[in-house]
Amino acid sequence: MKIIIIPSGFKECLEAEEVASAMDKGIRRFDPTVNTIVIPMVDGGEGFVKTIIRIKKGNLIFIEATGPVGEKVETYFGMYVENGVKTAVIEMAAIAGLKMVPHNQRNPLKTTTFGVGELIQAALDSGADHILIGCGDSGTSDGGAGMAQALGVRFLNQEQQVIDINGGGDLHHIAHMDLSNVDARLSQVQINVACNWHNILCGTNGVAHVFAPQKGATPIEVELLANGLEHYANIIKKVTGIDVKTLPGSGASGGLGAGLIAFTGAQLFPRYEIIMKYIQIEQHLQGADLVLTAEGCLDRQTPNGKIPAEVARLAKQLGIPVIAITGTIGKDAWVNYTSGIDAYMSIIQKPTSLEKAMEDAAHLIADSAEAAVRQIQVGYRIAERKYRKGII
Template identity: 65%
Template structure:
């Protein structure tokens, strides 16, 4: 039996490669000789840069930059060469991810993407020809304002005086944006962004309302953030004649997608579509007998472009069964049956705290993978018996 593991990461806990290795260990516990292939599937979030660089035999570059709460942190990006082009891989989660925001400081009205801009400038300083940018697992909701300031954009008040925008309250004071000081290299170096295509900047399904609470926003803060991002979108339209409010991907990573389009000249892509250009996933899935995928939380959002549903979509083209392993099973998880996932199970064996679950996650992923394969084995045994019985009856 050919088993292919194509997991996503468990946010704030394990990256995709760590999940894949735990799943592989579980499969080997079931059968030491099992034919297992792991394909850690990054979605632009945690582990994106390091995974791509490992696959492309590139180099990781470390830089001290501004973290999401304004303190200096050590972050990284990658460089690899392909077809004569020097390509940088930048992962916003490595500089402004939710994992980098202490729980007691989770206020999306005040976190910043300034360090994202600093990483982009560092990549440009190395003379790259192209930037591949991963949007995911963000801890910010500033619309990319911080990044834009690091890149040279100036935000002006009613007297046309530059102000340093450090919070949503500051953003509401802005009346004009001056882009004349943006780094000139941004106009010549293409930036391709892997993002959730369905995330929008504004409206009822905008990033403030959908993701603000996940980042620590109270209901009142959600309303303030939504108003601020509406104001921000109007400023962008006035400045660069582009309406980003409902553009696909504009709400990615707390609105960073909109900022990347407006100030870095970036092009946004559905994350799975661009990433599979670098990871040859379909051929691996096509040759499998069963495919395992994984995600930290399986719920009603999973079918909207998240890795398990995209893996299932490919598998169903080739009539391959898909089993999803997840940390938690959330509201609307049953919708994933219609998205092509044949079965799903939680790794959590008993009531526990979040902290203990995160500590035990690798072991529980192993256990769950082994258990799922034992159930698959039972199904195969039953199928063989039925087949044999039919053969006897036909004789």
């Protein structure tokens, strides 16, 4: 049997490589002779830099920058050279990710992307010709205003006084913005962004309404954020002429996508389109009997460009069955049956706390992978028995 293991990471818990290793371990516990091919996938969030740099045989560069709650933290970006082009790889989750926000401070009204701007500056200082940014797993919703400030954008109030934007809750104070001090080097580099193409900045399906609750926002705070981002988008259009409200990807990472478009001239791409340039999976799918994928939460948002759905789409073109292993089965998870996932299962088999589940995640994932292939084996035996009896 040839099984392709193509998981994403479990947010705030295990990176994709750790999930893949656990799945492989579970399968081999059942049958060590199974031919498994392990392809950890990243979607622009946690693990993005390390995966790309490993593939490109580049280097990690460690620096100190501003974390999402305003304190200095150690972070990193990657650098590699190919065909004479020096590329910096940045992962917003490594400096402004949700996992970096203490649980008692999870309020997107007060978290910042300032550190993302500092990472971009560090990449420019290192001589980057090209910057690749992964947007995902954010703990912010400031529309990239923090990042913009780090790059030289000045935000002004009604009295034309410079103000600090320290989170999405401050966006409504902006009356004007001054771009005269923006780092000039930004116009000399190509910036590409891997993001969720389906996320938009404003409206009923805007990023505040869809994702802010996951970052700790109450219903009232969600509306404050939504109104603030709408106001912010109006100011951006007034000053730059760019209407970022509903551009594809503009809502990525709490609106960081919009800020990257408006202030750095970045081009946004569906994250899977970017990642597939680095991680080739089609050739490995040839001749596969089964694909196992995984993600932390499988729900109605999964078909909107998330790894399990994209993997299933490719597998279905080749007629390969797909099973997804997930930490949580979320709302309307059944829609994934329409996206090519044939079956899914949660790693949680008995009542437990979130903390305990995350602590035991690798073991639970291995158990689930073993259970999946054991069930497949049962199906094989039933089919074999019927075949011998001439029923099929």
